[in-house]
Amino acid sequence: MEQCITIESLRHARNTLGNVGFVPTMGFLHEGHLSLVRRAKAENDAVIVSIFVNPAQFGPGEDFETYPRSLEQDMALLAKEGVDIVFTPKAGDIYPQNYVTEVSVKGVATQLEGASRPGHFTGVATIVTKLFNIVQPQKAYFGQKDAQQCAVIKRFVADLNIPVTIITVPTWREKDGLASSSRNVRLNPEEREKAPALYKALQRAQSLFQKGERDRNVLEKAIRDTLKQNNIEKIDYAKIVDPLTFQEVNPVSESGIALLAVPFSQARLIDNLPLALE
Template identity: 60%
Template sequence: MQVFETIGAFRAARTAYPTLGFVPTMGFLHEGHLGLVRRAKAENGAVAVSIFVNPTQFGPNEDYASYPRDPERDLALLKEAGADLVFLPTPDVLYPPGAVTRIEVGGVAEELEGQSRPGHFSGVATVVSKLFNIVQPQRAYFGQKDAQQCAVVRRFVADLDIPVEIVVCDIAREADGLARSSRNVRLTTENRQKAPALFQALQQAARLFRNGERDVDVLENAMRAVLTEAGLPDIDYATVVNAGTFRREKPCSDDALALLAVRAGEVRLIDNMPL
């Protein structure tokens, strides 16, 4: 496994791999990330991973400074998972003095997270497009937990004719259903016990949907009730949308996706489930 901190050094090493999968991450890796790495390796023969906590996708009152970081641990896990190339840039490498260009995505980027976190998806689209230009992968792998982010990436890849296939993989979960996330390590013991309620709320919506319920308000209220009863009343959104547009529909379509964003103390948790 080779590790690079500069664009030039990475590009020079990249030429040795005719086919390359790519997993962009912000580090503090968990089994969800490692599953993406192993799948990318199996499907492409070689895999590159980036570790970069991207400042431009965090708002002024968000957790950029406190986001967990442990690059030595991450590199050991990536070596064991079979990574071939690791790109570990600093912010000044990806955003050198004078850099002012950003990508703005409309449509799917304007809903939900786009409203809750202004500028977030512009930061995501800008850094991911830069990484695609640097890494030049045939395929890039993302987790379904960040469902709206996946939709945004697919949108700008199509719009900008970037020659990369986007592969979205199933959510990796703990035994109690909590979606694996680097932020989970920041949960208090009490809130960690409450956090599986997100999965339980999604399951409740899915049960109602399977039994024929198509009223968005009924489905959303059912999810909110589960969360509130579990002691998680600080709900950013608990909604059901069209999986293609990320907009609410009444009645909801067969292509429905339930999504949650909930605060458990200082940690904002997200999860989703196709219905």
């Protein structure tokens, strides 16, 4: 496994490979990331993983400085998976001082996470565009846990005619249902015990939908009620939306997806579940 730090060295190393599957990450890798790597490994000649905590997608007051980092452990995990190249660029090379360009997405990027985190999806769209232009993969892999991120990426990739196929991989969950996330380590023991309620709440909405409930308000209330029953009082949002546009839909259709965001003391967690049987 080769580690590339400069953009030039990555381009050079990439040119020796055939079809590339690309997994962009912010590091602190968990089983969810590794499931993306394994899928990429199965579907391509070679796999490139990037590790870059992207300052542009963190807002003021968000957790850029304290976002968990573990490069040495990440490298060991990726080597074990048979990854070909790990790209670990410096922020100064990705965003030189005279940098003035942004990729901005309206529509799907303006709801929910876009509303809660202004500028977040512009930061995501810009870094992913840059990484795609540097790595030039055939396919790129993203976790369904970040459902809106997946929708935003599919949107701008189509809109800008970027020649990369976007693959969404199902959310990896702990045994108790908590979606794997680098931020889970920031839950205190009491919060960690409560956290599986996020998935339970989404499952509750899914179950009601599958029994025939199509009223968005009823389904969203069921999510909020389940969270409250599990002593989670603060909820950022609990919504049923269309999975492509992220617009609220009522009555809810077969493609509807339930999403929630819950702030804990040191971490804000998100999760989602399609309402129809997967």
